[in-house]
Amino acid sequence: MSMEFQKKLAGAQTPIPGVVIYDLPVYGDNRGWFKENWQREKMVAAGLPDFGPVQNNISFNDKAGTTRGIHAEPWDKFVSVATGRIFGAWVDLREGPSFGAVFTAELDASKAIFIPRGVANSYQTLEDNTSYVYLVNDHWSPDAEYTFLNLADETVDIPWPVPLSEAEVSDKDLGHPRLADVKPMGPRKTLVLGADGQLGRALRKAYDGDASVEFAGRQDFDLLDPASYTARHWGNYSTIINAAAYTAVDAAETGPGREAAWAINATAVSRLARIAAEHSLTLVHVSSDYVFDGTRTEHTEDEPFTPLGVYGQSKAAGDAIVSTVPRHYIVRTSWVIGEGNNFVRTMAGLAGRGVQPAVVDDQIGRLTFATDIADGIKHLLGSNAPFGTYNLSNDGSPQSWAEIAADVYELSGAERSVVSGVSTAEYFKDKAAAPRPLNSVLDLGKIKATGFRPRNSKTALAQYLSASQATV
Structure with a gap:
């Protein structure tokens, strides 16, 4: 998937309520590319919730196929790619009628996604030397209460581009519960x-x-x-x-x-x-x-x-x-x-x-x-x-x-x-x-x-x- 330059900033709803994927304007030439990864005024005007980010984190993966998740965190996130490409999978683990809803998409530097609290996210790198950035509206803490789902859960049946048997996956992520055993995350x-x-x-x-x-x-x-x-x-x-x-x-x-x-x-x-x-x-x-x-x-x-x-x-x-x-x-x-x-x-x-x-x-x-x-x-x-x-x-x-x-x-x-x-x-x-x-x-x-x-x-x-x- 080649990155498209100078797309108009726009959001599109996904099957998961509150999860919105955004096209980001990326300006490029023979020297490389530039984008406004986070521009509050423009993005709020485009419909992004003004969720008040307080921390900016970067995740780097040196090998294609590295797979992380599926984790639902007690804060909102805005995720975008800095280098490379990722396959993203999102599963609604919040209490309510949309529990278990799934959305998947490929992200490069011209895409970003807003993920509300309680929606689980997982990312699989599609290229070597991939890094992605996420803004969160609460400070990270090792004591924070997460909700997890097994990467191989048969119910949500995520179509991983790189099979999990060939992917770089942690034993901890492989040990998380199936959907039937997940305790939904309650609302704020x-x-x-x-x-x-x-x-x-x-x-x-x-x-x-x-x-x-x-x-x-x-x-x-x-x-x-x-x-x-x-x-x-x-x-x-x-x-x-x-x-x-x-x-x-x-x-x-x-x-x-x-x-x-x-x-x-x-x-x-x-x-x-x-x-x-x-x-x-x-x-x-x-x-x-x-x-x-x-x-x-x-x-x-x-x-x-x-x-x-x-x-x-x-x-x-x-x-x-x-x-x-x-x-x-x-x-x-x-x-x-x-x-x-x-x-x-x-x-x-x-x-x-x-x-x-x-x-x-x-x-x-x-x-x-x-x-x-x-x-x-x-x-x-x-x-x-x-x-x-x-x-x-x-x-x-x-x-x-x-x-x-x-x-x-x-x-x-x-x-x-x-x-x-x-x-x-x-x-x-x-x-x-x-x-x-x-x-x-x-x-x-x-x-x-x-x-x-x-x-x-x-x-x-x-x-x-x-x-x-x-x-x-």
Whole structure:
């Protein structure tokens, strides 16, 4: 096979999902040839995943017929030939429906191939003095977990140009298991932080049974302890969902509260953002309507930050930090209701005791049930929606807190008319309280455009109370 010069950079899909073979432009004349073996801007534009290589390795073989593999490694690779020619064989050893899929091709200096984590690769040299180069996005370690397949496996039946009986092969490679005995390589994991909070518990239910999702409460991952960020091998992860936050709005106005709010909502977030950027992870971060002052009738994702208090300021800082991560989703919510103590449960309890409450009636917004946030996050990740910021609350007509309280009373069998309204200024008169946005209505058009439809807030409220009463 003679090498073709000046081909156009282009990728072609193979039978193995995620494995893409590329034609590389090679420029040659009587002196030899030159190529851009790795050119990030051009290759990403041509469809190559921006997989963040951190190490460049070279393998040299002095004899034709030298055969290596079949090894599935816990990182992504981009392989190209420097000199000579190779026959490559790739077998999907990942969990899933494509397990056992095979692709083979000859590579010279004008070809390259991208191999995702868990796809096994093997190379047989077709010429003497052959060398090939590979970029990887994790540092090589002798302790790394590999998955192997026997070179002579009858199931995949690789058509080696040089029969294995005549090839240079290591005894170790000949001793690897057949396909029926291979343990598939699991996917990279998703780490959920703040897994014991309202949203964390909803995410546990949303991902119930998914072994690739790992949940960490405060005892498992202390956001305030720098050691937490270095204790994991981040190459084993693809995604971090940060469901942890400091949310004590009024306490944040005190000295200790201000320090805690900034430590958790900004400093810890900056550490997570750095990890995500360095390891090409997707970072999901939950934001708040408190990053706005509430003077607009509806808040879009691109509205400038105008926080009124310390809590909102610390959340806005976290949002700004996360927005610098190449792969990020900022999910902005309002008036979150989940398991544990919350406004809805409080009103239901008052209704049961016959209390006639005065509730704020000049703050307008929509409830956001934690189950809908969890479902929205799962949708964004599962649908490969464009990275960026997404508003996510429940849908329906905006309401005041007093109107929601009246709905709770009615659904609890009490008279809605016993709930009276009071202004924010009156309610917090002579109390130490943080300033609050009066309008927290979020525009949901962007997340709806991805195919996600939040539940109507009244429907979600009725279902929430029905489930709560069923567990009492």
